[in-house]
Amino acid sequence: xxxxxxxxxxxxxxxxxxxxxxxxxxxxxxxxxxxxxxxxxxxxxxxxxxxxxxxxxxxxxxxxxxxxxxxxxxxxxxxxxxxxxxxxxxxxxxxxxxxxxxxxxxxxxx
Amino acid sequence: xxxxxxxxxxxxxxxxxxxxxxxxxxxxxxxxxxxxxxxxxxxxxxxxxxxxxxxxxxxxxxxxxxxxxxxxxxxxxxxxxxxxxxxxxxxxxxxxxxxxxxxxxxxxxxxxxxxxx
Numbered sequence: 001x002x003x004x005x006x007x008x009x010x011x012x013x014x015x016x017x018x019x020x021x022x023x024x025x026x027x028x029x030x031x032x033x034x035x036x037x038x039x040x041x042x043x044x045x046x047x048x049x050x051x052x053x054x055x056x057x058x059x060x061x062x063x064x065x066x067x068x069x070x071x072x073x074x075x076x077x078x079x080x081x082x083x084x085x086x087x088x089x090x091x092x093x094x095x096x097x098x099x100x101x102x103x104x105x106x107x108x109x110x
Numbered sequence: 111x112x113x114x115x116x117x118x119x120x121x122x123x124x125x126x127x128x129x130x131x132x133x134x135x136x137x138x139x140x141x142x143x144x145x146x147x148x149x150x151x152x153x154x155x156x157x158x159x160x161x162x163x164x165x166x167x168x169x170x171x172x173x174x175x176x177x178x179x180x181x182x183x184x185x186x187x188x189x190x191x192x193x194x195x196x197x198x199x200x201x202x203x204x205x206x207x208x209x210x211x212x213x214x215x216x217x218x219x220x221x222x223x224x225x226x227x
Contacts, residue, residue, distance in 0.1 A: 003154070032212075033211070034211050034212040034213070036211070036212070036213035036214070038155070038214075040155075045204055045217040045218065045219055045220060046147075046155065046204070046206075046214075046217055047217070048209055048213055048214060048215045051209055051210050051211045051213035051215070052210060052211035052213070055210070055211070057209065057215060089154060089155050091155075091157070091213070091214070093212040096168075097160060097162075097166070097168035098157075098168065098170070099145070099157040099160065099212065100157065101147075101154060101155040101156060101157055102154070103154050104154040104155070
């Protein structure tokens with residue numbers, strides 16, 4: 001059960017877009033369309049932003065979008081806003097009732 | 111409104127045991143898949159365990175054989191029994207409710223477990 005690989009940091013100016021990658025293997029990210037993304041502000045619980053690769057829960061702005069190609073999933077935040085500054089984690093179902101999270105990416109709004 | 115509230119964390123010596131609770135309201139735990147996720151200080155999220163509606167439980171390799179996930183349907187409460195605790199189990203422990211497609215859509219505020227002598 002290895003951790004999915006994410007870049008440690010990403011940044012962008014207000015209004016710009018930032019894309020975060022999440023790389024796994026054919027046993028997790030590449031094997032299932034069960035990739036989800038979570039936003040976590042300091043001292044707070046994680047918040048679900050994307051599920052099943054590209055679906056948004058109600059209440060999540062459409063500035064957040066997800067995609068997947070092969071063993072790599074991506075989260076794109078368009079029209080960056082100050083409140084988007086947070087840590088972001090991907091998560092994938094890994095078969096046999098196991099789940100694996102990504103290493104996390106700190107997004108900074110310049 | 112869906113709410114989850116963890117309790118039971120604290121300071122425990124290595125080798126000791128602790129039982130965490132997660133009280134749920136606004137939904138029925140028995141009708142949902144639920145998970146425990148932990149986060150060591152300054153570190154990332156780590157999936158710990160899941161319980162499905164049928165009662166089946168599964169664990170990360172790092173806790174298998176030491177942790178036990180259970181639920182009390184009458185109290186609508188989840189439990190995580192943690193035995194043989196190690197320093198590396200120090201973390202904030204969150205309980206979370208399944209949403210769709212094997213994701214976790216509702217989270218508690220977390221409870222801190224510190225394993226230290």
